[in-house]
Amino acid sequence: MNSSLSFTSKFTLDKAHFNECYSESTILDLSAKAFFKSGVLMAFGLIILLFTPVNAYAAWFIIALGILEALSLYYRKPWWVLRQMLSRASNSEVALTIDEKGVLSESFYHKGRILWQDMTSIQDTNLGFVLHFSAGKSQGKSYLSKSCLSNDAQQYIISKSNH
DSSP: OOTTOEEEEEEEOOHHHHHHHHHHHOOOOOSTTTTHHHHHHHHHHHHHHHHSOSOHHHHHHHHHHHHHHHHHHHTHHHHHHHHHHHSTTTTOEEEEEEESSEEEEEOSSOEEEEEGGGEEEEEEOSSEEEEEEEETTEEEEEEEEGGGSOHHHHHHHHHHHTO
16 A cells, blocks of 8 residues: 555544444443342342341442442443533544554544554444554553545555554
């Protein structure tokens, strides 16, 4: 490929984008194993309530923590999307540039570049790409929607994932 290739596009950080980002980049686990901690908290609270002389308010507090934990698992996606919509970057326009160096995203609030050599893997999903990268000692991931990428840009990203 030519080393001067560059693809640019723009998109808005709106609710539809955040929903797609979460759905494509996060594995939602609603199995019984995921609810284990909340079950233990509720059972522990019931044991305290029924079989010990400890104040009932403490037991009900632990039971409520277990219920809150279960609800947080079930409503994780809406809660994440709501937090993103409340952020100052919500509804701002992002300029995306994909070139031989990596992926550059620029908005009024943030400017960041993920270099190709820092990417550990590129996961091709139905609606976009999940870029897994290492930044120093930490790991991260970023999502690119195919809806804002041209076919050539998508092929370029796929070619980079094969290296």
